[in-house]
Amino acid sequence: MLNVGLIGYGTAGKDVAGAILGGQAGNTRLAAVLVRNAAKYADVALDDCLITDSEAAFFERRPDVVVETAGHEAVIRYAESSLAHDCDFMVVSVGAFCDEALYDRVMASASRHGKRVLVPSAAIAGLDRIAAAAQGPLDRVTLTTRKPVKAWRGTFAEEVVDLDTVAQPTVIFEGNARESSRVFPESVNVSAALSLAGIGFEATQVRVLVDPTIDKNVHEVSAKGRFGEVRIEVQNTPSPNNPKTGYIVAMSVARALKNLSSPLVIG
Numbered sequence: 032m033l034n035v036g037l038i039g040y041g042t043a044g045k046d047v048a049g050a051i052l053g054g055q056a057g058n059t060r061l062a063a064v065l066v067r068n069a070a071k072y073a074d075v076a077l078d079d080c081l082i083t084d085s086e087a088a089f090f091e092r093r094p095d096v097v098v099e100t101a102g103h104e105a106v107i108r109y110a111e112s113s114l115a116h117d118c119d120f121m122v123v124s125v126g127a128f129c130d131e132a133l134y135d136r137v138m139a140s141a142s143r144h145g146k147r148v149l150v151p152s153a154a155i156a157g158l159d160r161i162a163a164a165a166q167g168p169l170d171r172v173t174l175t176t177r178k179p180v181k182a183w184r185g186t187f188a189e190e191v192v193d194l195d196t197v198a199q200p201t202v203i204f205e206g207n208a209r210e211s212s213r214v215f216p217e218s219v220n221v222s223a224a225l226s227l228a229g230i231g232f233e234a235t236q237v238r239v240l241v242d243p244t245i246d247k248n249v250h251e252v253s254a255k256g257r258f259g260e261v262r263i264e265v266q267n268t269p270s271p272n273n274p275k276t277g278y279i280v281a282m283s284v285a286r287a288l289k290n291l292s293s294p295l296v297i298g
């Protein structure tokens with residue numbers, strides 16, 4: 032039985048907790064959830080799982096794996112400390128690793144403690160293929176991310192386009208994955224996952240669009256190299272609680288946990 036510690040109990044976190052308690056995440060047990068203010072969650076009951084805002088109390092529950100679903104700041108704060116507490120660290124806010132110094136420190140910490148940083152596919156698909164193709168040479172990896180208007184409220188997009196009047200698909204960012212991860216910390220983590228799988232943050236090219244003509248969060252990946260070519264399009268149903276995030280994010284985490292705790296590993 033794998034003990035899971037969850038950081039963040041928002042849109043993805045709630046669904047991950049539900050999947051573990053519902054038996055959809057393999058042979059796992061939800062040991063503790065770390066939140067910022069436990070009083071806010073006083074009426075949440077998750078079997079015998081501890082909901083706490085104390086880092087010490089969280090690690091006293093001795094998780095085998097810590098699952099982060101709380102944002103870039105939580106990765107900065109808890110990645111190294113999770114590894115130092117003898118836990119693997121599964122990260123969805125993987126865009127935090129656009130900070131090279133943070134990434135290097137976290138990797139060094141994982142090596143030092145004999146633990147792993149786990150990046151589930153989350154909102155994107157095909158990371159296994161891109162990672163295999165990266166044995167190389169891999170000439171080109173590109174990502175185009177489009178989301179409906181409501182997914183861009185409260186983000187950098189508001190500085191580029193008037194979300195109340197935009198009527199056509201509009202490019203709001205074109206550049207590399209290091210910049211897209213930094214500029215859209217809550218919305219384009221997929222570009223960081225793709226970079227780590229493939230040819231890195233500088234070489235991975237990213238376009239981001241506000242698209243008033245669609246109702247799904249769409250990610251198109253294209254790659255070319257010695258392996259051949261791949262083009263993948265995913266259309267994620269946005270969660271009603273947070274339209275930036277697709278349901279598939281928590282489903283992917285649940286599957287990754289199942290892979291850690293079952294005799295058959297797919298993907």
Ligand SMILES: NC(=O)C1=CN([C@@H]2O[C@H](COP(=O)(O)OP(=O)(O)OC[C@H]3O[C@@H](n4cnc5c(N)ncnc54)[C@H](OP(=O)(O)O)[C@@H]3O)[C@@H](O)[C@H]2O)C=CC1
Nearest residue numbers: 039040041042043066067100101102123124153154220276
């Ligand atoms: N890799 C991928 O494909 C994807 C990655 N993501 C990443 O996942 C993150 C979570 O997404 P989502 O669940 O939709 O976001 P939500 O905003 O719905 O939930 C985030 C939760 O994290 C909590 N939180 C924030 N900081 C901390 C902290 N330091 N410690 C503990 N809890 C904290 C917040 O709680 P409160 O405010 O109550 O304190 C909030 O409930 C996104 O910010 C994004 O970075 C999202 C989608 C896809």
Ligand SMILES: O=C([O-])CC(=O)C(=O)O
Nearest residue numbers: 154218219220221276277
């Ligand atoms: O859920 C999605 O479609 C992608 C997302 O928010 C992210 O990559 O941060």
